[in-house]
Amino acid sequence: MRHLSVTLFFLTLCLTIFTKILVSDQENQIKKLENKILGIDERINRLKVDLSYVTRPKKLQEINSKEFKLLPILQEDVIKYKND
Amino acid sequence: MTEKNFTGLVYDNIFPRSIGKESKKIYFHDSNDLIRNSRKEEIKKFAKKTNLLFFFISLAFLMFILINLLKISLNKFDLNQIYPKTDISRGEILDRNGEVLATSIKTKDLYINSRNILDKGKLSMKLKEIFPNKESLPKLNKKKYFLFKKYLSIDEINKLKKIGDPGIVFQTSEKRIYPQHNIFSHLTGFKIDKLKSKLENNFDSTLSLGKDLKLTVDLKVQNIVRDELIKGLEIYNAKSALSIVMNVKNGEILSMVSLPDFDPNFPKTIQDFTENNLVTEARYEMGSTLKMFNAALAFELKSNLIRKNFDISQGYQLTNKNTISDSHINLDKINFDQAFVHSSNIASIKIIEEIGIEKQKELFKNIGLIDNPNVNGLNVVSNKGPRIWNDTYSKSMSYGYGISLSPISLVSSFATLVNGGKIVTPNIIKTKLNGNKKKVLSNETSKQINILLEKVVKNGTGKTAAVAGLKLGGKTGTSKKVENGQYSEKKVITSFIGVFPIEDPNFLTFVLFDEPQRNTGLSLESFGSNTAAPTFSKIVSKISPILIQNNYFKYSRNESR
Numbered sequence: 001m002r003h004l005s006v007t008l009f010f011l012t013l014c015l016t017i018f019t020k021i022l023v024s025d026q027e028n029q030i031k032k033l034e035n036k037i038l039g040i041d042e043r044i045n046r047l048k049v050d051l052s053y054v055t056r057p058k059k060l061q062e063i064n065s066k067e068f069k070l071l072p073i074l075q076e077d078v079i080k081y082k083n084d
Numbered sequence: 085m086t087e088k089n090f091t092g093l094v095y096d097n098i099f100p101r102s103i104g105k106e107s108k109k110i111y112f113h114d115s116n117d118l119i120r121n122s123r124k125e126e127i128k129k130f131a132k133k134t135n136l137l138f139f140f141i142s143l144a145f146l147m148f149i150l151i152n153l154l155k156i157s158l159n160k161f162d163l164n165q166i167y168p169k170t171d172i173s174r175g176e177i178l179d180r181n182g183e184v185l186a187t188s189i190k191t192k193d194l195y196i197n198s199r200n201i202l203d204k205g206k207l208s209m210k211l212k213e214i215f216p217n218k219e220s221l222p223k224l225n226k227k228k229y230f231l232f233k234k235y236l237s238i239d240e241i242n243k244l245k246k247i248g249d250p251g252i253v254f255q256t257s258e259k260r261i262y263p264q265h266n267i268f269s270h271l272t273g274f275k276i277d278k279l280k281s282k283l284e285n286n287f288d289s290t291l292s293l294g295k296d297l298k299l300t301v302d303l304k305v306q307n308i309v310r311d312e313l314i315k316g317l318e319i320y321n322a323k324s325a326l327s328i329v330m331n332v333k334n335g336e337i338l339s340m341v342s343l344p345d346f347d348p349n350f351p352k353t354i355q356d357f358t359e360n361n362l363v364t365e366a367r368y369e370m371g372s373t374l375k376m377f378n379a380a381l382a383f384e385l386k387s388n389l390i391r392k393n394f395d396i397s398q399g400y401q402l403t404n405k406n407t408i409s410d411s412h413i414n415l416d417k418i419n420f421d422q423a424f425v426h427s428s429n430i431a432s433i434k435i436i437e438e439i440g441i442e443k444q445k446e447l448f449k450n451i452g453l454i455d456n457p458n459v460n461g462l463n464v465v466s467n468k469g470p471r472i473w474n475d476t477y478s479k480s481m482s483y484g485y486g487i488s489l490s491p492i493s494l495v496s497s498f499a500t501l502v503n504g505g506k507i508v509t510p511n512i513i514k515t516k517l518n519g520n521k522k523k524v525l526s527n528e529t530s531k532q533i534n535i536l537l538e539k540v541v542k543n544g545t546g547k548t549a550a551v552a553g554l555k556l557g558g559k560t561g562t563s564k565k566v567e568n569g570q571y572s573e574k575k576v577i578t579s580f581i582g583v584f585p586i587e588d589p590n591f592l593t594f595v596l597f598d599e600p601q602r603n604t605g606l607s608l609e610s611f612g613s614n615t616a617a618p619t620f621s622k623i624v625s626k627i628s629p630i631l632i633q634n635n636y637f638k639y640s641r642n643e644s645r
Contacts, residue, residue, distance in 0.1 A: 005138050005139040008142040008146065009138070009142050012142050016149060019149060019152075019153065042189075042190050045187065045188075045189060048184060049184065049187055049261060052183065052184040056263055057264075057267070057307035058265070058267075072308075073626075073629045074553075074625045074626060074629065075552060075553040075628040075629060076552035076553040078628070078629050078632060080553075
């Protein structure tokens, strides 16, 4: 009985240490991944903001007036198109 | 005495032994180890018990660890549960199509730790090179740790890193940015540090939790409306202008523009006269647009008035000092339809004279002109009706005076006139729509109102609001402003409220100019028709294809002809 208890105790101790190491390792990995995700999220967010700036109506109007000189579609154009 | 009979510690085998003459202590010697053996037995018993207890505790602990390991291996843990995110970015404000109207980005702030600076002179010089406009350099010698500059650009961060001084400290912070600049300023408001306004303030708890806020507005529609309104503001040299585009069936607001506006990216540039959203935070005497409520009363009560002719050749003596005339109409007698097509003040008074104050009061109450509309997320100013609803006020209100309304209030009440008589609540936040709406007018009344509105645009004061390829209806409005307690002859409010497609209206657009300066000398009644109505026409002509393209309303070729 005594040997069994001591064995059990050491087994528990080893298992505890092993689990702790395992969890710590996993925690570190999660933290690393979280940081990576945060970084990527931040980059995506910045790109989204950049895209919003680039595609904002005022900017598109500027580009149109400089490069393409396209006219806006009016209601009468829709009717002409539908009738054609 | 044998060992078997030995019960307890009898001191038979123990005899005292003196150690020294001077010592007072007496020592006993356990010659047969009886006491020692007895204690050994007790210790053994205790050890057995403890061992058993230890065994069970170890076993329980082992089981606990095993169960938890098993749980980890079987269940997929929510990472957020293990590591609750403490650094939540503020939610975005989006338009109905997901276009970003307000968002937050992570930036770096520059702090200076004076204790760690290697060379103060050199650092000062370098900082001056990077931030030539920064005036707080002397602080470098005074404070130990202080914020030097917020929201650094990437270029600035790179230059600062090159200095390599340990006194330079970067700290991460969050900056609120508004990519659309002024376009939605009166809706989003702004947020800088703890200072917030409008939606940023009223939905702070939602946004702070990282939840996005989706609005009903459309970026493209809003931009067109704002552009045309700015053009109108310049052409007519008006003090301010506003416009609303609303879905009359569900109350969704597609555009809400108030000019002048501000850039929420630079809150310091906001001035008193640019801060208020005039659509919700201002009220006006609306003038002739209110005449349509007289028509609604006549249709709803199935009054004989709709077959009657009105003599407008003589002015109407409203009070001792105030005579109402229709100088802009070159007719002596007009019928019911013409009263609205040509916007007759005298006919409006005569109509309400026959209908009566109580019926007018009841309609105004039912349709929401007395109560203040509640627009979720926006601050709405109270309407201001007459203190005593007497004969004079009743007649004044029949042609749009004596009652001051917020534009959002007029628009939501007008929507009820044209949508089949259902009450709609103006809505700026995209939510699940409530299908049950209170009905205050009959379908027939609404239909007749729409026919009348179409006539106003086809033959009356609203001709300039017509849009090629789209059947629409509307009503002009012009009212004198009060100046020093009297109605001014020069300062006016001009407006146009229109709905389309007129067969089954889906959208309402309202345009208002405050104090347009040109065209003075012309009849007041033509003011709405030559300022707000043409602007309305330009707006609708451009937004209608977008509304069709986005399938915001059912469209068929027949309807447009």
